[in-house]
Amino acid sequence: MDETAALKKTPLHALHLSLGARMVPFAGYDMPVQYPQGVLKEHLWTRASAGVFDVSHMGQVTIRARSGKYEDAALALESLVPVDIFGLAEGRQRYGFFTDDNGGILDDLMITHMDDYLFVVVNAACKDADFKHLQDHIGDICEVTLLDRALIALQGPRAVSVLAELWADLAHMKFMDVRHCRLHDVSCLVSRSGYSGEDGFEISVPADKAEDIAKRLLEHPDVQPIGLGARDSLRLEAGLCLYGNDIDQTTTPVEAALEWAMQKARKTSGARAGGFPGASRILAELDNGALRRRVGLKPEGKAPVRGHAKLYADAEGKTEIGEVTSGGFGPSVEGPVAMGYVPVSFAAPGTPVYAEVRGKYLPVAVSTLPFITPTYKR
Amino acid sequence: MLKFTEEHEWLNIEGDVAIVGITAHAAEQLGDLVFVELPEVGASFSKGDDAATVESVKAASEVYCPLDGEITEINEAITADPALVNSDPMGAGWFFKLKLKNAADASGLLDEAGYKELIA
Numbered sequence: 001m002d003e004t005a006a007l008k009k010t011p012l013h014a015l016h017l018s019l020g021a022r023m024v025p026f027a028g029y030d031m032p033v034q035y036p037q038g039v040l041k042e043h044l045w046t047r048a049s050a051g052v053f054d055v056s057h058m059g060q061v062t063i064r065a066r067s068g069k070y071e072d073a074a075l076a077l078e079s080l081v082p083v084d085i086f087g088l089a090e091g092r093q094r095y096g097f098f099t100d101d102n103g104g105i106l107d108d109l110m111i112t113h114m115d116d117y118l119f120v121v122v123n124a125a126c127k128d129a130d131f132k133h134l135q136d137h138i139g140d141i142c143e144v145t146l147l148d149r150a151l152i153a154l155q156g157p158r159a160v161s162v163l164a165e166l167w168a169d170l171a172h173m174k175f176m177d178v179r180h181c182r183l184h185d186v187s188c189l190v191s192r193s194g195y196s197g198e199d200g201f202e203i204s205v206p207a208d209k210a211e212d213i214a215k216r217l218l219e220h221p222d223v224q225p226i227g228l229g230a231r232d233s234l235r236l237e238a239g240l241c242l243y244g245n246d247i248d249q250t251t252t253p254v255e256a257a258l259e260w261a262m263q264k265a266r267k268t269s270g271a272r273a274g275g276f277p278g279a280s281r282i283l284a285e286l287d288n289g290a291l292r293r294r295v296g297l298k299p300e301g302k303a304p305v306r307g308h309a310k311l312y313a314d315a316e317g318k319t320e321i322g323e324v325t326s327g328g329f330g331p332s333v334e335g336p337v338a339m340g341y342v343p344v345s346f347a348a349p350g351t352p353v354y355a356e357v358r359g360k361y362l363p364v365a366v367s368t369l370p371f372i373t374p375t376y377k378r
Numbered sequence: 379m380l381k382f383t384e385e386h387e388w389l390n391i392e393g394d395v396a397i398v399g400i401t402a403h404a405a406e407q408l409g410d411l412v413f414v415e416l417p418e419v420g421a422s423f424s425k426g427d428d429a430a431t432v433e434s435v436k437a438a439s440e441v442y443c444p445l446d447g448e449i450t451e452i453n454e455a456i457t458a459d460p461a462l463v464n465s466d467p468m469g470a471g472w473f474f475k476l477k478l479k480n481a482a483d484a485s486g487l488l489d490e491a492g493y494k495e496l497i498a
Contacts, residue, residue, distance in 0.1 A: 039435040040410035229409075229436045302413055304433050329412040329435045336413075358415075358431065 059127025103278030150210030197238025239369030
């Protein structure tokens with residue numbers, strides 16, 4: 001069978017083709033990697049104005065307690081994530097991750113407290129496994145439903161004014177607020193969040209209305225379509241993890257420098273400490289630190305350092321200390337940027353390390369993350 | 379004499395020296411280039427060796443040596459401004475000059491019509 005024909009399509013597939021997108025296979029979907037203006041301009045456009053991203057390939061799941069009570073759904077989900085879900089305010093979203101028994105990360109996800117249920121967004125490549133994971137572990141307490149909806153991200157400093165001009169003033173929403181909202185008479189779920197480091201929104205839309213909503217956004221002069229290429233460089237500059245690259249089952253949340261996503265209630269001595277897969281290791285690492293850590297890496301020269309490049313303590317490549325997990329060129333930084341794992345003794349900002357690129361050992365400085373200043377409206 | 383490889387390099391051959399670059403088609407496929415690494419003057423390569431590297435925002439790609447030869451000159455303008463390769467791939471965006479070991483080998487490469495057919 002033709003490989004392309006086997007790929008799934010989002011509700012915006014025809015629109016991507018009509019916009020001249022170059023399509024590539026991504027997580028089982030035929031997705032736009034870039035549009036005619038190209039990755040560099042798309043990236044800079046998003047940082048300066050507003051970009052539309054099709055993220056419909058991601059999984060949207062609702063979790064409802066069979067009792068009908070939010071608290072029961074929250075406590076059930078807490079058995080799978082080291083995050084405070086019980087204490088999450090209504091209409092608020094929170095970043096989290098599913099962990100395994102070794103403390104590794106199975107997937108990362110966004111979790112929202114809707115009135116009496118949870119709405120979560122998971123990665124495309126993991127969504128079937130995540131759905132099964134939820135069914136297997138909390139399916140007796142909760143009804144877990146994988147929704148057939150589109151997801152459109154509008155990211156950038158003009159995103160809020162664009163939405164205000166077209167439909168609804170959402171300026172009162174703060175970063176990670178979630179609201180039901182009617183856009184062009186379509187009932188949508190809007191969150192003030194995203195994965196670009198910019199202010200912006202993610203809009204969950206019924207699949208059959210997605211093209212209409214996306215087209216109306218794209219008609220606005222401040223808005224351009226943005227592909228996976230710029231999505232990747234934007235999130236890398238923002239220091240955000242890409243599941244499968246920067247985090248996976250071999251990395252723990254503390255190694256990944258994601259302890260900010262684990263609230264006090266779930267940590268040692270917290271009101272609901274532990275009780276999630278891998279808790280013994282993760283809590284021990286929270287208390288005592290992990291052996292290695294995800295850090296920012298700023299190559300000193302112009303050459304991009306890509307994922308899987310090996311990291312060394314010395315310029316001769318004698319002592320291997322770690323690996324780059326994501327790397328490329330940061331159009332806003334105007335230079336190469338990367339992330340990777342190093343032993344904690346090398347994790348202090350400014351520490352010199354060396355990355356192997358085509359047989360050479362290029363100097364790289366350990367750097368704080370993110371590489372850009374996020375413009376989230378907290 | 380203008381020749382092309384199936385790997386999307388072009389060669390402008392005069393006598394036993396070829397000016398080498400990547401085709402407009404290749405430059406467009408790669409997208410905006412942000413980094414170019416050129417070989418050292420004096421380096422010798424066989425046909426098919428990695429002679430240069432070009433990187434877009436997203437990915438790195440190799441540029442192959444189109445024939446056996448020695449590098450006699452490199453275009454440092456494109457290391458300073460890789461976007462030149464996108465804006466003028468067949469002109470100011472050239473990569474290097476290659477002194478051919480055997481100029482007659484060029485007869486095995488594509489001519490312009492053959493290359494156009496390849497990318498059609």
